[in-house]
Amino acid sequence: QKEVEQNSGPLSVPEGAIASLNCTYSDRGSQSFFWYRQYSGKSPELIMSIYSNGDKEDGRFTAQLNKASQYVSLLIRDSQPSDSATYLCAVNRNQGGKLIFGQGTELSVKP
Amino acid sequence: KAGVTQTPRYLIKTRGQQVTLSCSPISGHRSVSWYQQTPGQGLQFLFEYFSETQRNKGNFPGRFSGRQFSNSRSEMNVSTLELGDSALYLCASSPAGGITDTQYFGPGTRLTVL
Numbered sequence: 001q002k003e004v005e006q007n008s009g010p011l012s013v014p015e016g017a018i019a020s021l022n023c024t025y026s027d028r029g030s031q032s033f034f035w036y037r038q039y040s041g042k043s044p045e046l047i048m049s050i051y052s053n054g055d056k057e058d059g060r061f062t063a064q065l066n067k068a069s070q071y072v073s074l075l076i077r078d079s080q081p082s083d084s085a086t087y088l089c090a091v092n093r094n095q096g097g098k099l100i101f102g103q104g105t106e107l108s109v110k111p
Numbered sequence: 112k113a114g115v116t117q118t119p120r121y122l123i124k125t126r127g128q129q130v131t132l133s134c135s136p137i138s139g140h141r142s143v144s145w146y147q148q149t150p151g152q153g154l155q156f157l158f159e160y161f162s163e164t165q166r167n168k169g170n171f172p173g174r175f176s177g178r179q180f181s182n183s184r185s186e187m188n189v190s191t192l193e194l195g196d197s198a199l200y201l202c203a204s205s206p207a208g209g210i211t212d213t214q215y216f217g218p219g220t221r222l223t224v225l
Contacts (some may be wrong), residue, residue, distance in 0.1 A: 032211050042156075043201055043216040051211055088154065097144040097159035098167045098210030104153060 001026055004091050006102035014110050019076040023089030026070065033065060033072045034090040034099065035084075044088055048074065052097050077107045112138055115204050115217035123223045129165050129190040132220045136204030143185040144214060145177060148199040151207075157200075161208050178222050189222075197224045 003024050013019045021035075034052045036044035048063040050056045050072065056063045062075040076083055086106050090099040116135045124130050135142050144167075145157040152193040156169040160179035183204075189196055197219050203214035 034213070036216075043219050045216070046213050049211070049213060080141040090154075092210055094210050096161065096166045097203070097205055097212070097214065098156050098169070098215060099144070099146075099203075100156065101146075101154040 002102070003027060003100045004089055004102040006087075006089050007103045008103055010110045011105055011108040012110060013079050015079060015080075015081060017109075019079045019083065019107055019109070020098040021074040021076075021089075021107065022085050023072045023074075023102055024070055025072070025100075027091070027093050028067075028070065030070075030091045030093045033063070035061075035063060036090060037071075038086045038088060038104070039068040040085075044054050047087070049110070067101050073099050076107075079107075080094045081109045081111050083107060084109050113194050114216055115187070115202060116216030117200075117202055117217040117220050118218060121217065121221045121223075123225065124192050124223050126192055126194060128192050129188060130222060131186055131188050132202075132222075134185045134187075134202035134204075134213060136218060137215055140204035140206050140215075142205045142212070143179060143183065144203045144208070145185070145187050146201045146203065146204075147171070148201060148219075149185075149197075154201070157187065159208055166208065192224045194212055194224050196222065198222060 054060040087103040089102040142158040159167040205212035
């Protein structure tokens, strides 16, 4: 079992729809969670971080964390073609600057 | 503030050679982490340096090494290159590598081993 798992996709949604990206992790000691977006040929950039159970909203993005279920998700409302990218879930298990990444979910938003 | 910079951006080497990659963190950031990204394995943690000390290490062979200087700039070295070392090497910096610190990534160095 991988430490951080994501559906590889591709996930295809129409413009204006809600995109839902999911991530599970295996280590209950994981304490902080990050969603990065990576455009093809570029480096990852942070979208959201979440540390406590519940929802965290930032503009069109909402991160949800459920530590009991070891599950973190990212919702993108009103999806735009510019949101088409690979979304990476990353987990910090309190090991300094060490992030464990999932394989990423490729999102395609169709006009 | 200037972002994380990495040099060189592209490298082509042959098997058996060695290579040194450089990373300059965001000003004031003291933690530098290195990652390898390949299509098959995704993003994998190599090591992290903080205050010139290696604080964490991933599951890579000893051919992969690094160091950090007093100005927080970091280098990583790969000796005796293998074809499988072809990858995008990313460095990321954060203020202190703390549990809630965001890591900011540089543009990466694309290494091709022939």
